[in-house]
Amino acid sequence: MNRRRTGRTAVVVVLLAAGALLVTGALRGTLTYYRTPGEVLRDPDAARDRVRLGGEVVPGSLRRDGDLVVFRLAEGGQAITVEQRGGPPGTFREGEGAVVEGTLSADGTFRADHVVVRHGNEYRPSTAPVEPVDAR
Amino acid sequence: MRASTVDLVADTARAAAGRRTMAWTAAGLATAATVAGGWLAPPDAVQGSAQRLMYLHVPAAWVGYAAFAVVLAASGAYLLGGDLRWDRFARAGAEIGVVLTAVAIATGSLWGHLVWGTWWAWDPRLVSTALLLLAYAGYLALRRALGERTDGRDGDDHRVARPAALVGMAGFLLVPVVHFSVVWWRSLHQQATVFAPQRPPIDSRMALALLLAVAAATLAALCVLLHRVVRLERRLAADTPRTAERVPARVG
Structure with a gap:
């Protein structure tokens, strides 16, 4: 149970990081x-x-x-x-x-x-x- | 006759009368703001009459921020005390904030079309505002999804309220990003006038119209918030409670 939870948290963190990377990449034109x-x-x-x-x-x-x-x-x-x-x-x-x-x-x-x-x-x-x- | 916020959300005749008084005051302020913004204030030297959109755009944006601040405060109060009433305030605040942010984007788009010459630009202020709208629309979607998945009732279930409170508080991180986007990055959007360190000149009649419009929008949003919470609670009371987790909702 605890292990499953850790796995799920890891997946969420990876997804969030990937999303953040995509967003900042896409926004480079926006920031300047x-x-x-x-x-x-x-x-x-x-x-x-x-x-x-x-x-x-x-x-x-x-x-x-x-x-x-x-x-x-x-x-x-x-x-x-x-x-x-x-x-x-x-x-x-x-x-x-x-x-x-x-x-x-x-x-x-x-x-x-x-x-x-x-x-x-x-x-x-x-x-x-x-x-x-x-x-x- | 001073009534605190908590009294005003009670489902009693006296509280309803108080809410009606507030609504009439908001309507009076809105009328005054319409007269001031539509006729009393002069057209802008550079932008002409298109600048009058400020009296819709700026109140929508500011009161939208305030509504998200309600989500932040109510979510925090829920997490600290576990009172589900605060969760209902958070939900109502997010609904109001999403609508007002959409209004700010729509009026800003029209203003941009008239003055900048474009409906939309991939500019930091515009993009961050769109992200703010998406974040809180996502918050409301999350509430709904959690309610359906746990078969709990939105506004009366800790399994919905707890994750929603965390997301609602995290979403507020975007508000300072939106506000300072015009300072941190180069933007097509003009910088703040009223909340600027050295206040740039604004004609006093324009400032008065803006002040009235902000006051009207704030009070109207507060009316909607109270009304929404009362309606939510009435609906929850009409259904027989399925969870045994109901916390006595009266505070103070």
């Missing part, structure tokens, strides 16, 4: 949800595969080039130029955070096809009636 420009510039080869890049949209860097939206993402003094194909969400604007998904090309631009806005935790009343968003 995005890379910073500094990390991508330091290790450009890692960004040849699809990665997420996050930072602040540099004020004054946003422009539209036909189908492309071009801007610079910066964090900690380093910045990367992003060429985003397809319109960003309506809340996307300069000075706010953004996370893009794509690959770093050989010329140093980051070609992205997916962008999400990463806003802060400060809440202020809008001064003007909500401005129509220019980014579409």
